[in-house]
Amino acid sequence: MYGTEMQLASAVESKNATLSVKRRLACEQLSYFSQAHYCLSTCDNLNRHGKKHLSFLKWKCLEAKAAAYCYHGLITDKGTEPSCHISAVCCFLAAEEILNESKKACLNFCLTVPITRAPVAWGAMKHLNKKIHEIAAKKSQMYAYLLEEKKSLEVLPELPEFELSLKAEEYEMADKDGAWDSENWKIPNQTLKMHLTDDEEDD
Secondary structure (H helix, E strand, O other): OHHHHHHHHHHHHOOOOOHHHHHHHHHHHHHHHHHHHHHHHOOOOOOHHHHHHHHHHHHHHHHHHHHHHHHHHHHHOOOOOHHHHHHHHHHHHHHHHHHHHHHHHHHHHHHOOOOOOOOOOOHHHHHHHHHHHHHHHHHHHHOHHHHHHOHHHOOOOOOOOOOOOOOOOOOOOOOOOHHHHOOOOOOOOOOHHHHHHHHHHHO
16 A cells, blocks of 8 residues: 555656546545454454554545545546536545544544654645645635536546555564553663764674
């Protein structure tokens, strides 16, 4: 799943990658994260490490879903029928709503023990965090008259399903480190000078 996330990041930065390619990668990414989230959520008696990972997967699922709807909307909007534009706006509004949910999920991930800092947006989301809001506002205003006339057509389209290009290899989970069961996390004190000295000794 992380491989697909990196592929999507590369596609977003590439001038040669088509919207179809970006949509497919976003949909595949959503499938991978959804499968991982489902598998972990069915585990009984998750420890703190498992709960932290589960909150991470939920956040990444929402990010991938927002990206998938954004690119699906951009492709749908290329149609000439009014229904195409209405469906596209529904996709953009859904992407915006899901993106807002993903930000809440990210905060929940950070606050889940052990508490971590909010990660900096990277890859596709570094670009889409701003673009999704801009597109949703622009297209909603552009097609407001259609939305008013064709309210019966305001149905969120289903995302296309693609055959997954990456196959997961069998993996055996490593033994849990005893630190996860410790109530007090101890970070060894080491000055910058000591750290630099250790690097010199390694050389």
